[in-house]
Amino acid sequence: MPDVGCAGLLVEDTFCGPLAALPPEGALLALDDMPVRAGGCAANVAIDLAKQGIAVDLAGCVGRDGSGDALLKTFARHDIGCSRVVRAEQQPTSRTLILLIEGQDRRYLHVIGANSAFTIDQISYQWLTSLKVFYLGGLFALPGIDFSKLAALLAFCREAQIKTVVDVVVPHGQAGLAQLKPLLPLIDVFLPNDDEARAFTGLADPFDQLRALTDAGANTVIVTRGGGGSVAARDGKLWTCGAYSMDVIDPSGSGDAFTSGVIRSLLQGWDLPQTLRYASAVGASATRAAGTTDSVFTAAEAEAFVFEHPLTVTEGR
Template sequence: MLDCLCTGILVADHLCTPIPRFPNAGELILAEGLPLTIGGCAANAAVDLARLGVRVGVVGCVGADPFGQFIVDSLRGHGIETEGIRTLEGVGTSGTLIINVQGQDRRFIHALGANGRFRVSDIPIEQALAAKVLYVGGYLLMSNFEQDALLDLFRACRGKRVKTVLDVVLPGPGDHWKRLERVLAETDVFLPNVDEAAAITGLADPLRQAERFVAAGAKAAVITCGEQGTVLVSQDLRVHAGVYPVSFVGGTGAGDAFDAGYIAGLLAGEDAIGCLKWGSALGASCVRAISATESVFSRDEAIRFMQSHELPLERL
């Protein structure tokens, strides 16, 4: 039996190592490297959980191409169950070009590819109901991932005491609230970042954003705010957490690492504050390298780090 089933977007990340500035039209700028790594919420979170010793499986879609095989092989190399990954003909594996300019936030160019064909019905219901946590990452980006079907799946999972954890990726402007609102009523933990939450709610304040999601039915909403930390709201708790001190190299995968850490806290029976500490520790470990999973803590490393560092907490 799996501890966590990670479902959602699977991506081949093409990373540009930090460059001094964005090139002008027609200009060539040299980068130190352009590594290919696995990416996407479901893949990143699964790898991070596997590093913690969690029994994890992945469900999603890739294309019948070298990039899709690279993703599957990479996940298997981490001991992750991949039988739920479908390889589709006639469509490429999803890919993201990540451009890192020194002193600036990342820029993304994305090809939706096979993720656009992933449907809720592709998730084996028996496997989802047998897990302890069901994680859906990249909702709203997956154009064929139906709200009604996801609502039914989450409701069935909660009926079996499977925790439901949801994260989103936004494809651009749109009425995202319409696709999200009813799903929140069956969501145990909702984990957007502050920019995504602002686009969904029209609210700039992360506390108000989180309150809006909880009012819609989410049991807990956690807004990740980069170097400003996180804001968590549940029915009986409002708290702002700062960040652990680390040397920042790149932010790719930090949100997914936070998700994995929070899930690890849930699996360990931690309360909300304990889950925040786990999420914050894994997110902090992630930003020490340019790729999404390279520097994420093992379980022992995370425990030692949390024991030796205090996470700033403020009740709101």
């Protein structure tokens, strides 16, 4: 039986680089490889959890195409349950081309594809009752989500004492708390990054973001800040956590790896400072190779790394 159910974005990622620079117009740049990997929030978190020894199921949509076949084979290699992954009839598997340019942020070319077919109706309440944690990855980038049905699902999880973790992908131009606010009191752990938190709150300071989200009803909020570490709020208290330094090849999967660390921490019953240290180590480990999951720590590796590399977590601003 799975301990965790992951639902949401499933994507086939193709990575180009790292490149010193984009080629000039009309030029050909020869590459040694363009790795193709499973990606998308739900896929990444599920694979990362499996690498940490946690039984996990996936729910989402892929197309009836070679990309969908490849994703399902990848999930099977990690012993991830895929019986709730639906093959969309009309849309291709979602795909992203990720350009890695040295010294620059990543560039993305994306096909939404089958992710647009994913709906809350695909999530069985009977399945939820078998879980300890339910994770939804990519809220706001899943156009088929009915927010009233999602609220009912989260309320069911709250009543059944199933922990819920939600993160978001905020499209350009998305702003304000109108759609999110009714959900926040029903989510156990909400995990935006600082750019996403700014889009929701209109605030730049991460502690102001935390206060705005908790004032809107959020329970535990963790705002990740890349190399700036993370900040968190729970029960009226605030925490600041530093970041681990790694030789960064590709930061693409670091946020999802961090989320997987938070989920394992929920299963372990750890307090928030221990959660932040462990999740930070797992998140940092994802940056060491091109792709979102290849270099992610196992649980034993992450725990040893945290023990050997103390990371400061302070309460308060």
